[in-house]
Amino acid sequence: MDLRYSEEYEEFREEVRAFLAENWPPKGAEAELGPSERVASFRKRAIERGYLARALPRKYGGSEQTPDVLRAVSIQEEFGRVGAPQDIGVPGAQLLPTLLAHGTEQQKLRYLPPSILGELVWCQGYSEPGSGSDLASIQTRAELVGDEWVINGQKIWTSGAQQADMIYLLCRTEPDAGKHAGISYLLLDMRQPGIDVRPLRMMSGEAHFNEVFFDDARTPADHIVGKRGEGWIVSRSTLSSERNAAGGAVAARRQFRDLVQLARNTVRDGRPAVEDPSVRQRLVELDGYVTAAEYSGYRQLTCDARGQSPGIVGMMNKEISNSIGFMLANLGLDLIGDSGLEAPDRQLPGPGDGAARWVGEFMFARGFAIAGGTANIQRNIIGERGLGLPRDFAAQRGK
Ligand SMILES: Cc1cc2nc3c(=O)[nH]c(=O)nc-3n(C[C@H](O)[C@H](O)[C@H](O)COP(=O)(O)OP(=O)(O)OC[C@H]3O[C@@H](n4cnc5c(N)ncnc54)[C@H](O)[C@@H]3O)c2cc1C
Known part of the structure; x- marks a missing residue:
C-alpha cells in the first residue's frame, strides 16, 4: 500500500x-x-x-x-x-446541490451566486414536532391559491432561522397522495408577516435552533423546486462528485492533538495527566480510532478516484465520526475535572487548554449525534442497506 x-x-x-x-x-x-x-x-x-x-x-x-x-x-x-x-x-450547503440538480435556470441564476458566498443566508425547514426520523410524515401544508403557495403549519429545530433570509421547506401539497408522493419542495422569504420564529434555548445556553410557525405565509407559485409531489426525491440530492470522505477525519485528528496538549497541561496529583496510565490508555485507544477513520477515508478516496462506489463503508462515516467525537469530548471533560462546571464555549481556538471549550465539545457532541439523522437511524441504514438485514417494519408503521 x-x-x-x-x-x-x-x-x-x-x-x-x-x-x-x-x-x-x-x-x-x-x-x-x-x-x-x-x-x-x-x-x-x-x-x-x-x-x-x-x-x-x-x-x-x-x-x-x-x-x-x-x-x-x-x-x-x-x-x-x-x-x-x-x-x-455555507448556510444552506445542502440546498446548493439540490438547486443545481432540480432548480429552474432562473432559480439557479438568482439564488446560487449569493448563496455560495454566504451573502444570502438559508435555513432548512424539514423537521416537525411529530416528524423527525420519520420525515415523510410531515403535516405542514401548502396550497396553491392563484399564483401563490399559501403555507400553514410548524417546523422545529430549524437551525439559524433567526438569521436566515430564506428557508427551503418540505410541505404537503397533495393531501390525497401517498406519504412520500404528497410532498413538495418550496423556497420562501423568511421576512414576511406570516412567519413567526421562536428561538429554543439549548443546554449550552445558546439559541441555535428555533420553532418556526407558518400562518398563511406566502411564496410565488414558481418558487417550487422540481415538480409538485416530487419534493421527497428532490430533497435527497447530494453532490455525488468529489465526495471527499478522506477529509472527514481531519477535524477528529485536530481535536485529538488538542486533547493530547490538554493532557500535558493538566496537572493531576502533582503530575501532568498525560503521565497517568489510565489517561494514556484512553489516548492510545482514541489515536487508534482516529487513525482507522483516516485509513477508511483513504479507502473511500481510492474508490472515488476510480469512479467506484465505496458502498457500506461510505454509509458508516457519520456514525463513526459521531462515536469518535463522543469519546474525544468525554475524555476532554474528564481531564478538566471541576472546571467542567464552567459555561461552555466552542469558539476558543486550540491548543486545547481552555476548559470552557471542552465543555462545549461535550455538549455539542450530543447534538451532532442527532442532527441530520440520529445514530439509531444511521445504524438502521447500515444494517438494512449495507448488510441486507430485514427492514424494521414496526418503525415503518410508526410503532
Ligand atoms: C443540532 C441540531 C440541528 C438541527 N437542525 C435542523 C434544521 O436546521 N432543520 C431541520 O429540519 N431539522 C434540524 N434538526 C432536527 C433533526 O433532523 C432531528 O432532530 C432528527 O432527524 C431526529 O428527529 P427527532 O428529533 O424528531 O427525533 P425522533 O425521530 O422522534 O427520534 C427519537 C428517538 O427515537 C429513535 N428512533 C426513531 N425512529 C427510529 C427507528 N426507526 N429505529 C430506531 N430508532 C428510532 C431515534 O434514534 C431517537 O433516539 C436538528 C437537530 C439538531 C440536534
Missing part, C-alpha cells in the same frame, strides 16, 4: 498551502471587516483560484473545475487544518 500522493498532487497541495498562508486568517484591512464580510471576501478569492464551489458552473458563481477527488481532498484537508471556510460551512 502506497499512501503517498503523486508529485502533481503534492505540488497542488503546496499551492493551496501558499494561498492559505497569504489569505487565512485575513490580514490588513480584511481583518478589520465584520465576520460575514471577511468570510465572503475569502470565499470569493478561493473560488477565483478554483478551490471552492468546484462543481458549480461559473455562470452560477462557482469555479467550474473538472472533478478531481484528490485535488478536492487536498483542499479539504488544508483548509480544515487552518480552520478556513469551506463549502460545507
Whole structure:
C-alpha cells in the first residue's frame, strides 16, 4: 500500500498551502471587516483560484473545475487544518446541490451566486414536532391559491432561522397522495408577516435552533423546486462528485492533538495527566480510532478516484465520526475535572487548554449525534442497506 500522493498532487497541495498562508486568517484591512464580510471576501478569492464551489458552473458563481477527488481532498484537508471556510460551512450547503440538480435556470441564476458566498443566508425547514426520523410524515401544508403557495403549519429545530433570509421547506401539497408522493419542495422569504420564529434555548445556553410557525405565509407559485409531489426525491440530492470522505477525519485528528496538549497541561496529583496510565490508555485507544477513520477515508478516496462506489463503508462515516467525537469530548471533560462546571464555549481556538471549550465539545457532541439523522437511524441504514438485514417494519408503521 502506497499512501503517498503523486508529485502533481503534492505540488497542488503546496499551492493551496501558499494561498492559505497569504489569505487565512485575513490580514490588513480584511481583518478589520465584520465576520460575514471577511468570510465572503475569502470565499470569493478561493473560488477565483478554483478551490471552492468546484462543481458549480461559473455562470452560477462557482469555479467550474473538472472533478478531481484528490485535488478536492487536498483542499479539504488544508483548509480544515487552518480552520478556513469551506463549502460545507455555507448556510444552506445542502440546498446548493439540490438547486443545481432540480432548480429552474432562473432559480439557479438568482439564488446560487449569493448563496455560495454566504451573502444570502438559508435555513432548512424539514423537521416537525411529530416528524423527525420519520420525515415523510410531515403535516405542514401548502396550497396553491392563484399564483401563490399559501403555507400553514410548524417546523422545529430549524437551525439559524433567526438569521436566515430564506428557508427551503418540505410541505404537503397533495393531501390525497401517498406519504412520500404528497410532498413538495418550496423556497420562501423568511421576512414576511406570516412567519413567526421562536428561538429554543439549548443546554449550552445558546439559541441555535428555533420553532418556526407558518400562518398563511406566502411564496410565488414558481418558487417550487422540481415538480409538485416530487419534493421527497428532490430533497435527497447530494453532490455525488468529489465526495471527499478522506477529509472527514481531519477535524477528529485536530481535536485529538488538542486533547493530547490538554493532557500535558493538566496537572493531576502533582503530575501532568498525560503521565497517568489510565489517561494514556484512553489516548492510545482514541489515536487508534482516529487513525482507522483516516485509513477508511483513504479507502473511500481510492474508490472515488476510480469512479467506484465505496458502498457500506461510505454509509458508516457519520456514525463513526459521531462515536469518535463522543469519546474525544468525554475524555476532554474528564481531564478538566471541576472546571467542567464552567459555561461552555466552542469558539476558543486550540491548543486545547481552555476548559470552557471542552465543555462545549461535550455538549455539542450530543447534538451532532442527532442532527441530520440520529445514530439509531444511521445504524438502521447500515444494517438494512449495507448488510441486507430485514427492514424494521414496526418503525415503518410508526410503532
Ligand atoms: C443540532 C441540531 C440541528 C438541527 N437542525 C435542523 C434544521 O436546521 N432543520 C431541520 O429540519 N431539522 C434540524 N434538526 C432536527 C433533526 O433532523 C432531528 O432532530 C432528527 O432527524 C431526529 O428527529 P427527532 O428529533 O424528531 O427525533 P425522533 O425521530 O422522534 O427520534 C427519537 C428517538 O427515537 C429513535 N428512533 C426513531 N425512529 C427510529 C427507528 N426507526 N429505529 C430506531 N430508532 C428510532 C431515534 O434514534 C431517537 O433516539 C436538528 C437537530 C439538531 C440536534
